[in-house]
Amino acid sequence: MSLELDHEDEKAQQLMAFAKQAEEIVDQFVKLVVEQDSVQAMGQIMENCVSLTGAKRAIFVYDSKVAGEATAQSHIRRPQFRRDHFQKICSSFVRGRGGPQPREGDMVIFFDGGRQLAPMVLSACVKITNAEDHGQHWEKKQRQEMIIHYCEQSIRARRCLVRGLIPTHEGIHIVTSGPVLVQDIPRKIFSGTSLSTAIGPVKLLPFDEEQGFWLISKEEKDKIYGPAGKVLSGGALPDCPDRPDLGEDHIPVNYHVMPQAVFAELLHSFQASVMVNATEIDGKGAEAAILAKKSYIGVTFTEYHAQQLRKLLVRFVWEQFKDQSSPLYNVEVQTLLKALGGNPNASTPLPLGSSGGSGGSGNTVQPSASGRGKGGRGKGKGGGKGGGKAGSKAGGKAAGGKAGGKAAGKSKSKKRAAGEDDASDGSKKQKTSEESSKKEEIMNKLKMLTRQGMIEDDDDDDDMADEAEE
Numbered sequence: 031m032s033l034e035l036d037h038e039d040e041k042a043q044q045l046m047a048f049a050k051q052a053e054e055i056v057d058q059f060v061k062l063v064v065e066q067d068s069v070q071a072m073g074q075i076m077e078n079c080v081s082l083t084g085a086k087r088a089i090f091v092y093d094s095k096v097a098g099e100a101t102a103q104s105h106i107r108r109p110q111f112r113r114d115h116f117q118k119i120c121s122s123f124v125r126g127r128g129g130p131q132p133r134e135g136d137m138v139i140f141f142d143g144g145r146q147l148a149p150m151v152l153s154a155c156v157k158i159t160n161a162e163d164h165g166q167h168w169e170k171k172q173r174q175e176m177i178i179h180y181c182e183q184s185i186r187a188r189r190c191l192v193r194g195l196i197p198t199h200e201g202i203h204i205v206t207s208g209p210v211l212v213q214d215i216p217r218k219i220f221s222g223t224s225l226s227t228a229i230g231p232v233k234l235l236p237f238d239e240e241q242g243f244w245l246i247s248k249e250e251k252d253k254i255y256g257p258a259g260k261v262l263s264g265g266a267l268p269d270c271p272d273r274p275d276l277g278e279d280h281i282p283v284n285y286h287v288m289p290q291a292v293f294a295e296l297l298h299s300f301q302a303s304v305m306v307n308a309t310e311i312d313g314k315g316a317e318a319a320i321l322a323k324k325s326y327i328g329v330t331f332t333e334y335h336a337q338q339l340r341k342l343l344v345r346f347v348w349e350q351f352k353d354q355s356s357p358l359y360n361v362e363v364q365t366l367l368k369a370l371g372g373n374p375n376a377s378t379p380l381p382l383g384s385s386g387g388s389g390g391s392g393n394t395v396q397p398s399a400s401g402r403g404k405g406g407r408g409k410g411k412g413g414g415k416g417g418g419k420a421g422s423k424a425g426g427k428a429a430g431g432k433a434g435g436k437a438a439g440k441s442k443s444k445k446r447a448a449g450e451d452d453a454s455d456g457s458k459k460q461k462t463s464e465e466s467s468k469k470e471e472i473m474n475k476l477k478m479l480t481r482q483g484m485i486e487d488d489d490d491d492d493d494m495a496d497e498a499e500e
Contacts, residue, residue, distance in 0.1 A: 041369050041370055042370065045363070045366050048351065048360065048362070048363050049344075052344050052348045052351065055358070056343045056344050056347055060316045060319065060320065060326045060327075060328065060340075061079060061326070061327050062310070062316075062327075063076075063079075063336075064330055064332060064333050064335075065119070065258065065329050065330065065331060068118070069117075069122055072118060072119060072121075073121070073122040076123060076125055079327055081304050081325035081327065082123075082127065082304055082306065082325075083126060085303035085325065086135075086303045087136060087300070087302050087303050087304075088123070088132075088136050088305075089136070089306070090120060090123045090138045091141075091305060091308065092116055092138070092141070094108070094109070094111050094140070094145070094147065094309075095109075095141060095143040096109075096284045096311045097109055097112065097115060097261075098115075098255070098331075099260060100261055101260050101262050101263050103267055104284075104285060105271075105274065105282075105285045106271065108145075109261035109263070111143075111145065111147050111150065113150050113153070116140075116308075117154040120155065121158040123138075123306050124158070126306075130157040131157055132168065132206065133207075135208075135211050136206065136207070137204050137205070137206055137300060138155065138206070139202060139203075139204055140202065140203040140205065141200060141202055141288075142200065143286070144200050144201070147201075148175070148203055152173060152205065155167070155168055156168065168207040170208045170209075171207055172205070172206050172210065173203055174203075174227075175227070176201070176204065176227045176228065177200065177228050177229075177230075178199070178202055178228075178229045178230055178292070179198060179230030179232065180199070180200070180232050181198075181230075181232060181233045182198050184232075184233045184236070185197075185198060185234060187236050213301055215298075215299070217229075217299055218295055218298035218299070219291045220232070220295060224300070229292070229295060232288070232289065232291065237274055237276055239280075242290075244283040244313070245281060245282060245283070246280075246281055247280075248279070248281055250338070251281055253332065254283065254331060254332060254334060255332070256331050258331060284311050284312065287312050288314065289314060293317075294318035294322065297318060297324055298322070303325065304324065304325040304326065304327065305326050306327045307326070307327070308329050310329050310330050312339075312342075313342050315328065316339070317343065317346050320346070320347065320350075320358075321350070321356070321358070323357075352367070
């Protein structure tokens with residue numbers, strides 16, 4: 031049986047191909063691995079990461095502010111530093127690089143969260159082997175201290191209560207085996223050069239989804255962190271400010287995350303081939319790596335955490351396809367979205383309904399757009415069997431047009447009569463049903479991409495074009 035798809039359906043299928051391309055880009059540069067309980071298990075995972083073992087220069091990032099979450103008052107508390115946790119993942123990174131200590135040029139970059147943690151960090155940078163040198167310090171171990179300066183206004187915007195002085199600086203400790211080798215180049219985002227010991231001013235993201243902050247429900251957050259991601263804290267602090275009121279089921283995935291710009295600067299200034307983020311939380315490091323076309327390995331708390339992050343990153347790449355200032359900008363995606371009536375600059379350009387009224391079999395890509403179909407052009411919020419939701423229960427009034435033909439402007443009763451005539455032809459009805467089903471499948475998957483950052487990976491996706499020709 032021949033399955034004919036109209037012009038708009040073909041464009042929707044082309045968009046699906048770009049949606050799959052977004053997934054491929056994420057998988058090309060980003061590898062998310064779930065944290066293991068032991069150094070041996072983590073080391074085996076790192077050894078299997080080809081992007082790490084073969085890289086010219088690797089940097090290892092550990093942000094103590096987001097290495098888990100405090101069990102009490104996490105909006106003002108940072109998790110207690112766990113030396114064993116840092117040593118486990120750092121040692122697995124070293125093992126993935128092929129030795130008991132980092133290669134020359136590799137860097138361990140540690141964010142201390144404004145706490146005096148340098149002695150504990152250095153004591154954890156030791157050889158983990160089965161030989162006599164187990165526990166010995168790395169040869170030629172050196173530490174270089176830097177600072178990161180945060181924009182005061184962005185800190186104020188995150189805080190519910192401002193009391194006393196506002197800490198705007200944080201220490202960054204760079205530990206190497208041998209001298210710190212840095213090429214003298216201008217910074218990518220911030221002022222100065224790569225030889226400067228300061229980075230900033232860094233503007234923190236507000237707790238706002240529209241600006242890229244990841245907000246989730248409490249149930250999702252518990253599944254993301256799991257038992258291992260919760261770090262026991264002390265008793266309640268006196269006069270503790272309330273948590274930010276962001277609405278129901280809108281909780282920051284972490285209150286202390288850093289913006290994408292920091293990771294982009296680290297990749298650029300230190301000329302890294304691969305970044306290992308031991309404290310992956312919201313994908314900002316992965317975003318920076320994708321834009322820089324560098325390899326990235328993120329260590330997640332749970333498998334669920336890794337799955338949700340991948341969805342988030344696919345949606346990020348899709349948004350980059352539409353951003354003319356992005357290195358991933360794709361003019362074909364822009365053209366296809368415009369052809370389907372979508373707004374390429376909207377954050378969710380394809381809020382499609384699963385069914386429409388009887389104004390035609392077209393597809394609707396905006397709530398306010400009209401559904402363009404074979405039988406007419408449905409006004410209101412959508413129209414057509416394969417389009418969006420109708421502006422009325424009847425599926426919207428039909429309006430005459432070139433695409434409408436004689437069906438446009440006909441009354442409701444005449445449409446019903448025409449439908450009954452079509453139903454009399456069994457084969458035609460079956461064909462129409464299959465067309466509508468295929469259209470609905472395509473458009474729903476595009477809807478899932480724009481709203482949830484994913485495309486369902488099923489067998490139908492790969493064979494979609496073949497089915498259209500059968």
